[in-house]
Amino acid sequence: MSLYQYTKKRNLKSSKEPSAKIPQSKNKKLIFVIxxxxxxxxxxxxxxxxxxVLKSWAVPKTPPKTKGEKRLAIQVEDHPLAYATFKGTIPEGNYGAGEVKIWDNGKYKLISKDSKKIEFELHGKKLKGKYVLVKTHYGNKPNKSWLWMKI
Ligand SMILES: [Mn+2]
Incomplete structure (x- = not known):
């Protein structure tokens, strides 16, 4: 899935092999939701x-609006794209029971992505600008832990 190993093994400044940069389609805008x-x-x-799919991270504190704020983000299971418009109450006794609201949404641009770092630019109503998710081992789920920051 990731091109991290591909990039790590190569010096793409001296080799003419393609870079791992993800091509941006001009017509296809990517969506995000919080x-x-x-x-x-x-x-x-x-x-x-x-x-x-919707790659998903659970964030225990309010999303970062200013540079320097760091948030722990625990990667959770991929969700279907249609989940982007879901809001409502998950009934008692079900996984994740409770109210789900859309806090922010919009389009986003993927700048770069590998297994340790994802850079992206949000065009939401509350969150705008460049953000990064960086793999970390902090917390009680080290394999799933990322840090989410505005840059
Ligand atoms: Mn949740």
């Missing part, structure tokens, strides 16, 4: 459209 999820613990779910 859900405010009143589950057993209030959290926000950042979801970015990638390869036909």
């Amino acid at each position: 859900h405010e999820h009143h589950a057993s613990h209030l959290h926000w779910d950042l979801r970015l459209e990638m390869l036909g």
